[in-house]
Amino acid sequence: MPANLTPQYYDAEEAFKKAVNVEEKIAALEEMLAVIPKHKGTEKIQADLKKRLSKLREEGQSKSKTARVDPFFVEKQGAGQVALVGFPNTGKSALVGAVTRARPKVADYPFTTNVPLAGMMPYEDIYIQLVDTPPISQEIIPPGLAGALRNADALLVLIDAGSDECLEQLEFCLKYLTDKKIVREAAAPDTRGILPDQRLVLATRADLPQGHENIEIMRELGPAGLEIYPISAVTGMGLEALKEKIFKILGIIRIYTKIPGKEPDMRTPFILQQGSTIQDLASSIHRDLPRLMKNARLWGSARFEGQSVMRDHLLQDRDIVEITQ
Ligand SMILES: Nc1nc2c(ncn2[C@@H]2O[C@H](COP(=O)(O)OP(=O)(O)O)[C@@H](O)[C@H]2O)c(=O)[nH]1
Ligand SMILES: [Mg+2]
Numbered sequence: 410m411p412a413n414l415t416p417q418y419y420d421a422e423e424a425f426k427k428a429v430n431v432e433e434k435i436a437a438l439e440e441m442l443a444v445i446p447k448h449k450g451t452e453k454i455q456a457d458l459k460k461r462l463s464k465l466r467e468e469g470q471s472k473s474k475t476a477r478v479d480p481f482f483v484e485k486q487g488a489g490q491v492a493l494v495g496f497p498n499t500g501k502s503a504l505v506g507a508v509t510r511a512r513p514k515v516a517d518y519p520f521t522t523n524v525p526l527a528g529m530m531p532y533e534d535i536y537i538q539l540v541d542t543p544p545i546s547q548e549i550i551p552p553g554l555a556g557a558l559r560n561a562d563a564l565l566v567l568i569d570a571g572s573d574e575c576l577e578q579l580e581f582c583l584k585y586l587t588d589k590k591i592v593r594e595a596a597a598p599d600t601r602g603i604l605p606d607q608r609l610v611l612a613t614r615a616d617l618p619q620g621h622e623n624i625e626i627m628r629e630l631g632p633a634g635l636e637i638y639p640i641s642a643v644t645g646m647g648l649e650a651l652k653e654k655i656f657k658i659l660g661i662i663r664i665y666t667k668i669p670g671k672e673p674d675m676r677t678p679f680i681l682q683q684g685s686t687i688q689d690l691a692s693s694i695h696r697d698l699p700r701l702m703k704n705a706r707l708w709g710s711a712r713f714e715g716q717s718v719m720r721d722h723l724l725q726d727r728d729i730v731e732i733t734q
Contacts, residue, residue, distance in 0.1 A: 412451045417444040426677045429486040431465055438462045457697070480524045481553035482560070487529055487536035488680045489659040492558050494586070495567030496578050497544040500613040503642035504567070505541040508652065513541045525557050532652045534678065535663060539565075545585060555589040563607040563658045564592070570624050570639060571617035579610070579631050607658045615639035615646060662726040664690055673708070673729045681724065688720040690730055701734040 421444055425437035442458045445451050483490065493501045502513035511528025523543055529536040540561065543551045558564060564586070568578045586592040586608065593602040612624045620639065627637050638654065640647035662685065663678035679693055687705045691698040699720075707718045710725035724730070 412454060413446060414451070415444065415446060418446075423674075423677065426679070430484055431468055435462065435465050438465065457695075479553065479556070481551075481557040483525050483527050483538075483540050483557060485538065485562075486527070487538045488532075488661055488663075489562040490527075490538045490540060490560070491563045491565060491655055491659070492525070492540040492561035493542055493565045493567055494554075494558060494582060495544060495613075496546050496569065496572075496574075496582075499544070499567040499569040499572075499578070500642050501541050501544070501567050504565075504611075504613065504640070505539050507642040507645070508648060509539055511539075511541075530652065530655070532656050534675075535680065537652075537655060537659065545582065547581060550585065555591055558586070558591045559589075559602060561603065563655065564603050564609070565655070566608060566610045567613045568610060568627065568637075569614055570612035570620040570627075571614040572623070573619070575612070575623045575627055576630055579627055579637075583610075583632065607660065609654060609658055610635060610637050611651070612637050612639045614641060614643075616641040616644045662724060662728075664724055665727070665729045666690075666694065667708075667729055667731045669731055669733055673731075683726075685724050686720060687718055687722045687724065687730065687732075690724060691720075691732060694732070698732065698734070702732050704733045706731045706733075 418441060421437055421440040425434060425441065428434040428437050438458055438461055442455065442462065445455060445458070447455070493504065495501050498517060502515045505511055505513050505526070505528050506515060508530045509528030511526065513526050513528070525543070526541045528539050528541070530539050540557070542554060542557060545551070545554065566582050566586070568575050568582065572578065591603060592605060592608050594605065612620070612627065614620065615624065624637060624639055631637065638647065638651065640651055642648070660683045661680050662683055664681055665673045665675050665678050667673035679690060681689055681693065688699055691702050705718050705720070705722070706715050707722065707728055707730055708714050709728035711718065
């Protein structure tokens with residue numbers, strides 16, 4: 410029996426896809442349940458919505474208990490979480506302020522940021538979460554910071570190109586990240602950690618007079634082959650390309666979905682890891698979809714538009730997929 414879902418229902422579903430935390434997801438599911446036409450054709454969907462709702466409510470309760478204990482824990486929002494790490498006064502807060510709407514305190518005295526502070530950075534049609542963190546130095550490393558960094562999906566290491574200590578900063582930060590197993594060479598299953606490719610070193614305050622020379626010194630004397638990317642939060646130098654680099658190191662792709670006979674929904678992509686397949690997309694849309702799926706068609710990276718593809722077909726960033734059940 411057809412479900413004949415209404416525009417209100419699709420709007421609520423849209424809100425669910427956009428939801429960035431458990432509370433918003435719960436609110437959207439409740440709305441979906443409230444507006445879904447109540448007849449035989451939607452019984453299965455209704456039951457499923459109820460199940461998902463009760464699962465999320467449980468999750469929400471256990472989360473709020475743990476969230477209070479650890480002030481360094483930042484709940485993930487958006488397409489990916491990128492944490493900043495660096496010495497005092499390297500321009501961490503200034504960078505977050507320049508590319509997000511968050512307004513962390515920027516000051517020329519050290520230790521103005523005591524706990525992590527998140528802001529959302531718009532990139533094309535998605536948001537990426539940046540997390541400003543308390544500084545590290547030879548004298549002090551905030552306890553709890555390592556956990557927060559390990560929990561991120563990617564890292565920005567900020568080195569002050571305006572400082573004569575830049576090489577020491579670089580070596581100290583990289584060593585801290587490997588010693589604490591925040592950055593690891595190879596990903597082990599079920600262990601958190603960031604791969605070297607997901608860690609980007611920034612030479613900040615590169616507009617300062619000594620910036621150019623210091624960057625040359627770091628490139629020459631720092632680890633061989635390490636990319637050092639100059640930016641300035643004050644002049645804006647390098648910031649646009651930085652957003653693209655951040656998207657790249659997250660290793661994510663955006664997939665848009667469409668309903669047969671309708672225009673694709675280009676507003677809210679599903680975010681998947683690079684290397685994801687049609688099957689992965691189906692399970693992230695709905696738990697039962699991999700089982701119910703009959704056919705999938707692809708626009709974008711396909712050889713021709715609307716090509717039917719297999720479940721194990723590898724998706725590319727910006728693909729459009731239509732799944733029929
Ligand atoms: N010239 C210059 N100064 C900057 C830049 N970014 C930050 N600053 C200054 O450097 C100081 C420390 O910046 P802040 O963002 O608070 O550093 P944090 O301690 O790493 O968060 C402040 O006085 C900022 O105004 C930059 O790109 N260029
Ligand atoms: Mg700061």
